[in-house]
Amino acid sequence: MIVRGCSDTGIDIDSDMDGIGDQWELAYAGNLTTFSAANDQDKDGRTDLQEYLAFTSPIVVDREFNLEFLSFTHSSGQGQSQLRWLSKPNRRYDVEQSSTLMVGSWSPSAGSSNLSGTGGLITRTITNPYSGGKLFFRVEAGIGDR
Secondary structure (H helix, E strand, C coil), rough: CECCCCCCCCCCCCCCCCCCCCHHHHHHHHCCCCCCCCCCCCCCCCCCCHHHHCCCCCCCCCCCCCCCEEEEEEEEECEEEEEEEEEECCCEEEEEEECCCCCCCCCCCCCCEEEEEECCCCEEEEECCCCCCEEEEEEEECCCCC
């Protein structure tokens, strides 16, 4: 999962200007000093800022974002991949794809950009030309419109 910052839509005030909303910091730590953009409080490999943007827990490792690959089918030169993840309210998601995993090789998956989180599952079926090669997917999470 990739998370990136974007303009806040007024959902949460960030009085200490660390990119993490006060309401979230107070809910998990009771103060505005425990978390920071570069810190990884629960040592799970995601910074506190990434946890905030993805709306995952910064203190419990097992509450991570999980992208499920449900199926892949192909016929007549077209492939269909079905992906699913549990969304969070007030978050936006973009599905991107790459055939190489190289930096700069990622592109938006058709019809899978700026998806609104509801707190429920989001399932996307992505259709692409298929020539027998590999195709990788990632999901970016953020706040507000991008």
